Amino acid sequence: MRERSLPLEHYIDVVKEILRRKRTRPVMIDKEGYVETGLEVFNGLEAIGTRLIPVAEDESELSVEVPIEQLGFYDNVIGDSTRVYTDLLELLERDVPTPLLRIKNLSSNTVTVWAKLEWYHPLSLSIKDRIAWYMVKRAREYGLLQAERIYEATSTNTGLGIVGIANYLGLKTRVYLPITAQHCVDYLFKALGSEVVRVPTQLTVEAVKKVIEDAKRDNAYTLNQFENDNNFIVHLKYTAKEIGYQLRKMGRRPRAIVSGLGTSGHISALAVYFKSMYGDVKVYGVQPSKDSFIPGLRRVETGMKWLGYADLDGVTDVSLEEAFNTVIHLARKEGLLIGLSGGAAVYAAKKLIEAGAIDGDVVIVIPDHGMKYIELFEYLIEKCVEEP
Numbered sequence: 260m261r262e263r264s265l266p267l268e269h270y271i272d273v274v275k276e277i278l279r280r281k282r283t284r285p286v287m288i289d290k291e292g293y294v295e296t297g298l299e300v301f302n303g304l305e306a307i308g309t310r311l312i313p314v315a316e317d318e319s320e321l322s323v324e325v326p327i328e329q330l331g332f333y334d335n336v337i338g339d340s341t342r343v344y345t346d347l348l349e350l351l352e353r354d355v356p357t358p359l360l361r362i363k364n365l366s367s368n369t370v371t372v373w374a375k376l377e378w379y380h381p382l383s384l385s386i387k388d389r390i391a392w393y394m395v396k397r398a399r400e401y402g403l404l405q406a407e408r409i410y411e412a413t414s415t416n417t418g419l420g421i422v423g424i425a426n427y428l429g430l431k432t433r434v435y436l437p438i439t440a441q442h443c444v445d446y447l448f449k450a451l452g453s454e455v456v457r458v459p460t461q462l463t464v465e466a467v468k469k470v471i472e473d474a475k476r477d478n479a480y481t482l483n484q485f486e487n488d489n490n491f492i493v494h495l496k497y498t499a500k501e502i503g504y505q506l507r508k509m510g511r512r513p514r515a516i517v518s519g520l521g522t523s524g525h526i527s528a529l530a531v532y533f534k535s536m537y538g539d540v541k542v543y544g545v546q547p548s549k550d551s552f553i554p555g556l557r558r559v560e561t562g563m564k565w566l567g568y569a570d571l572d573g574v575t576d577v578s579l580e581e582a583f584n585t586v587i588h589l590a591r592k593e594g595l596l597i598g599l600s601g602g603a604a605v606y607a608a609k610k611l612i613e614a615g616a617i618d619g620d621v622v623i624v625i626p627d628h629g630m631k632y633i634e635l636f637e638y639l640i641e642k643c644v645e646e647p
């Protein structure tokens with residue numbers, strides 16, 4: 260079957276409908292193998308990642324619905340326990356799911372808190388390997404990646420993922436880092452052989468525009484994580500489905516999801532997935548409080564492409580100090596040294612639980628590890644309120 264791709268906004272409602280009903284209509288294909296009827300359904304099934312696509316022989320079969328589980332809906336998130344891979348791209352695709360860990364100190368009789376540990380990815384040691392891999396994969400499949408160089412604006416993690424993949428494919432890279440990225444990050448990128456440009460601001464719309472202009476001028480390709488729908492789709496197809504599958508295996512389902520807002524890719528996909536699947540799941544975003552900064556996170560008013568699909572139940576403001584104190588608390592009580600955006604999400608979840616806004620099975624996405632932020636820790640440890 261051959262593929263024609265529609266913009267996400269043309270089929271997002273079909274995605275929600277398929278997830279809500281857990282069933283799909285088939286598509287019809289023409290003699291050349293292109294989808295003739297049901298292109299939205301085809302794109303929707305591709306986005307949620309069924310292994311099979313049902314095909315109708317004639318019009319009378321177009322209304323016969325098929326349960327998505329019969330189409331291998333969960334197949335792509337069930338890894339292989341031997342974990343042997345002969346190719347880096349295969350490792351990135353198939354080494355799933357990442358762990359889901361119950362957080363003892365946040366759980367009680369009424370709440371079970373689950374942390375999705377996203378530093379279990381090989382290149383950026385963060386959730387961003389997922390989007391780097393999928394954006395590059397789709398660009399190659401569509402013949403869009405003809406250039407020999409990739410330029411990308413990144414707060415660090417997406418860049419590390421893209422540079423790793425580009426190196427593997429023999430492509431050159433240039434990353435544009437915001438003023439807020441730690442100084443040591445330059446050396447990571449230089450070690451990987453990437454060119455580094457420091458932007459004198461945060462990654463604003465203007466800063467990203469400038470990257471696109473530079474790429475055009477230099478005949479380079481830019482994946483642009485802020486606008487690329489594959490950022491949203493990969494979290495629908497993997498991150499969200501993994502969490503759903505892991506909980507289902509334990510006979511559970513999420514009642515609430517709490518996570519940070521950067522591009523909005525992962526939280527929007529999780530919201531679409533779980534609200535469509537279960538209806539009554541609460542989803543809360545987390546942003547840095549005004550005049551604060553938390554690596555990887557941005558405030559909603561900076562503009563986020565997929566948030567309109569998400570129907571969030573709320574957005575919680577967290578300061579850098581609150582995020583850091585939570586990181587330290589968790590490290591000393593739970594043994595996990597998580598990153599600052601994860602700390603912000605845990606802080607927000609704690610507040611929501613204390614306020615009685617959420618209960619039952621609560622999932623918090625932890626995008627990366629604390630080891631990434633040693634330079635910031637040096638400054639923050641002075642302000643730490645947690646007793647050793």
Ligand code: PLP
Pocket residue numbers: 385387414416417519520521522523524525526554555556598600601626627
């Ligand atoms: N946390 C960290 C450490 C990140 O690097 C990012 C994104 O760059 C996020 C959270 C936010 O994720 P998203 O872009 O999917 O909203």
